[in-house]
Amino acid sequence: SPPNFVLLFADDLGFGDLGCYGHPTSLTPNLDRLAAGGLRFTDFYCTSPVCSPSRASLLTGRYQTRSGVYPGVLYPGSRGGLPLNETTIAEVLKPLGYATAAVGKWHLGIGANGTFLPTRQGFDQYLGIPYSHDMGPCQNLTCFPPDVKCFGLCDVGTVTVPLMYNEVIKQQPVNFLDLENAYRDFASDFISTSAKKRQPFFLYFPSHHTHYPQFAGPGAAGMSLRGPFGDALLELDNTIGSLLETLEGTGVLNNTLILFTSDNGPELMRMSRGGNAGPLRCGKGTTYEGGMREPAIAYWRGIIQPGVTHEMASTLDILPTIASLAGAKLPQVMLDGVDMSNILFSQGKSKRETMMFYPTNPSETYGVFAIRLEKYKAHFYTQGASHSGTTPDQDCSIFASLTVHDPPLLFDLEADPSEHYPLSLDKRPDLQAVLGRIKKVKEQFEGSMVFGESQISKGTDPSLEPCCSPQCEPKPNCCHC
Ligand SMILES: O=[N+]([O-])c1ccc(O)c(OS(=O)(=O)O)c1
Numbered sequence: 001s002p003p004n005f006v007l008l009f010a011d012d013l014g015f016g017d018l019g020c021y022g023h024p025t026s027l028t029p030n031l032d033r034l035a036a037g038g039l040r041f042t043d044f045y046c047t048s049p050v051c052s053p054s055r056a057s058l059l060t061g062r063y064q065t066r067s068g069v070y071p072g073v074l075y076p077g078s079r080g081g082l083p084l085n086e087t088t089i090a091e092v093l094k095p096l097g098y099a100t101a102a103v104g105k106w107h108l109g110i111g112a113n114g115t116f117l118p119t120r121q122g123f124d125q126y127l128g129i130p131y132s133h134d135m136g137p138c139q140n141l142t143c144f145p146p147d148v149k150c151f152g153l154c155d156v157g158t159v160t161v162p163l164m165y166n167e168v169i170k171q172q173p174v175n176f177l178d179l180e181n182a183y184r185d186f187a188s189d190f191i192s193t194s195a196k197k198r199q200p201f202f203l204y205f206p207s208h209h210t211h212y213p214q215f216a217g218p219g220a221a222g223m224s225l226r227g228p229f230g231d232a233l234l235e236l237d238n239t240i241g242s243l244l245e246t247l248e249g250t251g252v253l254n255n256t257l258i259l260f261t262s263d264n265g266p267e268l269m270r271m272s273r274g275g276n277a278g279p280l281r282c283g284k285g286t287t288y289e290g291g292m293r294e295p296a297i298a299y300w301r302g303i304i305q306p307g308v309t310h311e312m313a314s315t316l317d318i319l320p321t322i323a324s325l326a327g328a329k330l331p332q333v334m335l336d337g338v339d340m341s342n343i344l345f346s347q348g349k350s351k352r353e354t355m356m357f358y359p360t361n362p363s364e365t366y367g368v369f370a371i372r373l374e375k376y377k378a379h380f381y382t383q384g385a386s387h388s389g390t391t392p393d394q395d396c397s398i399f400a401s402l403t404v405h406d407p408p409l410l411f412d413l414e415a416d417p418s419e420h421y422p423l424s425l426d427k428r429p430d431l432q433a434v435l436g437r438i439k440k441v442k443e444q445f446e447g448s449m450v451f452g453e454s455q456i457s458k459g460t461d462p463s464l465e466p467c468c469s470p471q472c473e474p475k476p477n478c479c480h481c
């Protein structure tokens with residue numbers, strides 16, 4: 001019978017944040033169990049160092065430049081979103097009779113009359129906050145029990161964050177302390193209902209953890225060794241444990257592929273309240289490895305052999321892989337993802353030999369900032385980011401302005417995954433040859449790249465911000481239900 005798919009997607013979680021990736025104080029026993037019993041990736045990439053573009057690529061198998069989800073991210077009042085003519089994983093599976101649900105952070109647009117919400121993108125059901133949970137005033141919200149306010153300011157002058165069920169606002173502002181429980185119960189009900197009906201299902205679970213401001217309910221607050229960030233991460237891990245129990249209890253665990261990864265690198269500017277990129281350089285907002293290489297685990301009990309793979313793979317590859325496993329037709333569009341089944345099921349080589357690194361704000365002027373080919377990575381441009389500030393490495397901070405590298409900075413990511421020691425090309429014809437191949441890849445890729453109309457440049461309209469009492473005045477503060 002066709003396999004079920006559970007896609008667990010963390011937010012702003014770094015390569016070094018999980019116990020199974022070496023963090024000394026994170027408590028992630030359930031993710032560690034998935035890694036121990038499944039395949040742990042060491043070279044798995046997202047496509048953007050920030051949320052919305054990365055999520056567009058995950059769900060379409062195409063770089064964000066093609067779908068138009070660039071530059072930067074979408075906001076509560078954004079006019080744009082992931083275009084409806086893009087085909088998501090949910091839309092690939094629906095024709096095969098799959099039940100589909102999204103639970104958590106959408107961040108691919110709301111638009112007029114909810115035109116870009118998950119229910120318009122192939123998901124039968126949706127429960128979640130449709131963008132980052134700092135995109136609304138949070139200083140009076142409780143992030144930790146009994147009444148510890150959220151840290152910092154978040155975005156003021158906007159409606160408070162709403163919890164939506166399908167296209168209706170259920171709660172505004174959301175109650176963070178029971179949000180993850182609500183997500184867990186909703187997701188568990190979806191699994192149980194599908195299992196009872198013997199209907200194959202796709203659960204997309206983009207948690208808000210561990211995005212700023214960190215929050216956690218009573219089941220995790222104060223229970224980690226790593227403070228607020230660790231508590232939020234523990235809450236996500238608890239939820240994953242519950243979902244595993246439900247999959248097991250309903251008898252579908254052996255027929256379910258579970259994938260876990262994160263949307264972009266850690267927000268280092270949050271310091272000890274932010275994530276950690278492990279040995280990788282910089283983090284969110286940059287095209288150094290810390291911003292783009294993510295923790296990733298594939299688990300399918302009895303089918304995927306436990307182990308570690310060093311093969312290169314990406315969020316782009318999830319749609320083609322799920323399509324091939326379900327026997328679904330691929331969308332008739334330019335796909336950048338490749339089927340990674342042979343990595344998953346036969347410890348084979350990846351069909352992916354290259355990865356393109358676009359910055360937060362891709363443009364046709366500069367094109368890709370960096371390219372990885374096999375073990376080599378060439379940076380044509382580098383730039384720091386506010387999200388990666390406060391670290392000792394000055395190249396990560398916002399003060400590290402856009403720099404052209406000609407010849408490109410070249411790193412050997414096997415010998416130097418931290419991108420500390422650029423390779424000299426002098427008297428190295430072998431490296432010059434590598435650079436020649438990379439330039440050819442860049443030429444071919446950019447020759448085929450047609451930038452879709454920027455959705456984010458369509459700007460924002462305050463009247464599009466979700467408000468549970470649309471007639472109330474004065475906005476946005478009156479939107480409370
Ligand atoms: O890239 N950005 O311009 C950007 C702006 C606001 C965010 O809150 C953000 O963070 S994100 O939404 O988690 O990616 C990113």
Ligand SMILES: [Mg+2]
Pocket residue numbers: 011012050051211263264
């Ligand atoms: Mg993010």
